[in-house]
Amino acid sequence: MAIEHITVCLCTFKRAALLEKLLYKLESLNTQGRFTYSVSVVDNDYAGSAKAVVSHAIERAVIDIVYDIEPQQNIAMARNRAVRNAKGGVIAFIDDDELPDKDWLLNLYDVYDTRKVSGVVGAVIPYFEVDGPDWLKRFYYRAEPPTLTVLNWKDTRSGNVMLDKRMIVDEGNYFEPGYGITGSEDIHCFKRMIEKGHIFVSCKEAVVKELVPKERFKAGWLIKRVLRTGGTYGRIKTEGRSAVYTSLFVARSLTLVFVGTMLLPFTIISGIGTSLKYILKIVTNIGKIAGIIGGGR
Numbered sequence: 001m002a003i004e005h006i007t008v009c010l011c012t013f014k015r016a017a018l019l020e021k022l023l024y025k026l027e028s029l030n031t032q033g034r035f036t037y038s039v040s041v042v043d044n045d046y047a048g049s050a051k052a053v054v055s056h057a058i059e060r061a062v063i064d065i066v067y068d069i070e071p072q073q074n075i076a077m078a079r080n081r082a083v084r085n086a087k088g089g090v091i092a093f094i095d096d097d098e099l100p101d102k103d104w105l106l107n108l109y110d111v112y113d114t115r116k117v118s119g120v121v122g123a124v125i126p127y128f129e130v131d132g133p134d135w136l137k138r139f140y141y142r143a144e145p146p147t148l149t150v151l152n153w154k155d156t157r158s159g160n161v162m163l164d165k166r167m168i169v170d171e172g173n174y175f176e177p178g179y180g181i182t183g184s185e186d187i188h189c190f191k192r193m194i195e196k197g198h199i200f201v202s203c204k205e206a207v208v209k210e211l212v213p214k215e216r217f218k219a220g221w222l223i224k225r226v227l228r229t230g231g232t233y234g235r236i237k238t239e240g241r242s243a244v245y246t247s248l249f250v251a252r253s254l255t256l257v258f259v260g261t262m263l264l265p266f267t268i269i270s271g272i273g274t275s276l277k278y279i280l281k282i283v284t285n286i287g288k289i290a291g292i293i294g295g296g297r
Contacts (some may be wrong), residue, residue: 005088122206230287
């Protein structure tokens with residue numbers, strides 16, 4: 001019986017130094033002889049700024065690495081190209097600012113293979129370029145569910161996931177280019193697959209570490225991020241729904257903005273971390289409203 005082949009899909013944009021570190025890590029992952037793997041790199045820079053780094057990796061690596069360019073700057077289109085270039089029936093996504101543990105792919109595959117699910121989402125742990133206060137650091141940590149938890153679409157992501165390639169290449173399951181600039185093209189894709197009956201579960205043991213650079217380690221960056229993610233969440237949540245449903249969704253978000261704003265002055269007593277938590281909730285709901293009204297523009 002032939003063993004499985006997994007393609008690690010990796011999209012990159014002008015992060016040559018981080019990409020080089022990631023490719024080094026990907027070249028020597030543990031497999032225990034249970035599968036083979038290769039890497040599909042798609043450069044989303046039309047000028048091909050990652051080509052030199054990838055070419056050097058191809059020269060030294062014992063695994064197969066394929067390089068391609070998606071000239072239109074759109075992460076959904078880049079992901080789709082990476083999938084089209086993938087070999088075998090299983091794909092795994094990792095971001096270019098992440099670094100995998102040596103058993104990362106093995107742990108994903110162990111759950112994927114033994115549980116026969118459609119996909120497995122691993123854990124993402126931040127590491128910081130510069131030190132800072134603990135109250136700010138905690139906003140960069142995700143609450144990772146126990147292994148084998150069946151995931152809602154809101155808990156999915158493409159930064160650390162293994163998938164049955166056939167799901168993506170089926171007509172209608174590609175990453176939607178309409179979300180390729182705003183982001184959340186991944187959860188939009190997974191939501192559609194879950195609605196078709198596909199099951200995704202978690203695996204806390206499949207760990208990647210995500211860099212938080214100094215320019216992102218700021219409250220202002222967090223506020224901008226939740227404004228954007230709130231907008232895409234609002235679009236995805238109300239997509240294809242009735243006008244009544246959308247109106248009620250907007251009304252609820254407006255209510256949460258009002259209540260949060262009224263409570264905000266009282267959070268000062270509990271410290272800046274609590275205040276920021278409320279600010280992020282307020283801005284998230286503002287983003288939801290803006291996303292629905294603006295339609296992603």
